[in-house]
Amino acid sequence: MTKDKKKKIRKIVLLTILFGALVGGAIVFYLWNMPHIDVQAQKADFSVSSTSIVNEYLKDEKAANAKYLGDEGDSKIFVIKGTVKSKDTDMNNQVTILLQEANDKAGVKCVFMAETNNNANTLQIGQQTKIKGIIRSGAKYDEDLELYEDVLLEKCDVVTE
Amino acid sequence: MKKVAAVIALVIGTITLFSFKQTDDKLISKKSQIDIFSHTDAEDINAVNFSSTATLSKESGDVVVSVPMQSFEFKKALMQKHFNSEKFLDTKAFPKAKFKGKITNLKDINFTKDGVYNATVSGEMTIKETTNPVNEKGTVTVKGGQVTVDTKLKIVLADYKIAFEKGKPSKNIAKTIDVTMKIEY
Numbered sequence: 001m002t003k004d005k006k007k008k009i010r011k012i013v014l015l016t017i018l019f020g021a022l023v024g025g026a027i028v029f030y031l032w033n034m035p036h037i038d039v040q041a042q043k044a045d046f047s048v049s050s051t052s053i054v055n056e057y058l059k060d061e062k063a064a065n066a067k068y069l070g071d072e073g074d075s076k077i078f079v080i081k082g083t084v085k086s087k088d089t090d091m092n093n094q095v096t097i098l099l100q101e102a103n104d105k106a107g108v109k110c111v112f113m114a115e116t117n118n119n120a121n122t123l124q125i126g127q128q129t130k131i132k133g134i135i136r137s138g139a140k141y142d143e144d145l146e147l148y149e150d151v152l153l154e155k156c157d158v159v160t161e
Numbered sequence: 162m163k164k165v166a167a168v169i170a171l172v173i174g175t176i177t178l179f180s181f182k183q184t185d186d187k188l189i190s191k192k193s194q195i196d197i198f199s200h201t202d203a204e205d206i207n208a209v210n211f212s213s214t215a216t217l218s219k220e221s222g223d224v225v226v227s228v229p230m231q232s233f234e235f236k237k238a239l240m241q242k243h244f245n246s247e248k249f250l251d252t253k254a255f256p257k258a259k260f261k262g263k264i265t266n267l268k269d270i271n272f273t274k275d276g277v278y279n280a281t282v283s284g285e286m287t288i289k290e291t292t293n294p295v296n297e298k299g300t301v302t303v304k305g306g307q308v309t310v311d312t313k314l315k316i317v318l319a320d321y322k323i324a325f326e327k328g329k330p331s332k333n334i335a336k337t338i339d340v341t342m343k344i345e346y
Contacts, residue, residue, distance in 0.1 A: 031239050032237070032239060033237075034237075034238040034239050034242075035238060036238045036241070037238070065253065065254075065256055066253070069231065069252070069253040069256060070245075070253060071245070071246065071247060071253050072241075072242040072243075072245045072246050073231050073241055073242060073244070073245030073252060074242075075231060088191065088192075089192075090192055090193075090211040090212070091192045091193065091194040091211050091343070091345070092194070092209075092211045094211065109212075111211070111212060136212065136229050136231040136232045136256075137229035137230075137231065137232070137256045137257060138256070142214075142225075142227055144225040144227075144259065144261050145214060145215075145216050145225050145227060146187070146216070147189065147214075147216070149214055149227060152212055152229050152232065154212070154232060
């Protein structure tokens with residue numbers, strides 16, 4: 001092998017290693033700084049009434065979890081239509097809106113965010129509305145709590161269109 | 162006929178009375194915050210959850226806390242993914258964790274008088290369908306009729322068969338996790 005050829009091979013090897021390191025570094029950098037899912041920027045997977053999602057959960061919790069909860073927390077995004085039953089704030093000063101119809105055993109608790117709290121505040125008790133958010137857990141009767149737990153939706157905003 | 166009506170009225174009256182009594186005795190949480198913290202030389206990891214539901218019986222001291230696991234919010238999205246993943250807490254299959262216990266020194270707590278009372282809590286924690294006993298101390302704060310419970314507990318991950326077998330997460334997550342709970346009733 002000539003000296004020139006050896007040099008050329010070495011150059012290619014070095015360049016390949018450098019390229020590999022750069023790509024690897026970029027992947028690690030991306031994974032490390034991966035942004036949280038922007039729920040409001042995503043298209044909704046399901047658009048249903050609070051009654052229908054609550055009843056689906058009360059009928060078969062396991063099946064509903066398998067259908068709606070994501071493997072790594074990347075669960076389904078819902079637009080829920082319902083009536084505002086109550087309004088509150090959590091310990092993180094996020095507004096929570098409970099969508100529940102009068103005859104239902106449970107409702108959908110929608111937790112808003114700092115940037116959407118103002119939209120939640122425009123809602124009135126008894127008002128019909130549509131709220132978009134990511135599902136975190138379903139409704140069920142808990143024997144220890146002795147009460148029905150609501151469907152939980154987070155990162156919420158009011159759907160206006 | 163009148164007799165039947167009277168009996169029905171009595172039954173309904175009694176049921177109503179008892180159900181009111183129960184709501185008075187049993188407090189339902191209004192707000193909550195649960196922090197989890199893991200420390201290793203490699204890094205500190207913490208996450209927070211504001212969406213738990215809890216009850217507290219003033220008469221029996223029964224405490225129940227139901228925690229929706231996917232509501233834990235991490236700074237890093239990747240950590241949140243790891244936390245929820247099948248290899249770790251598998252929150253798709255086990256979306257809720259539960260603490261069920263009793264305040265054992267209920268006689269030391271006066272729910273009608275403002276103050277900060279030390280409480281001992283004894284019960285069991287269920288995570289991923291694995292249940293372990295929990296015995297911890299906490300405080301019950303009564304202020305203007307509002308009750309707040311604060312408690313800290315340690316969770317040994319191995320007790321709940323929670324572990325990353327290999328890779329970076331296995332080295333960067335502590336074997337014991339600190340859990341801080343604040344529940345406002």
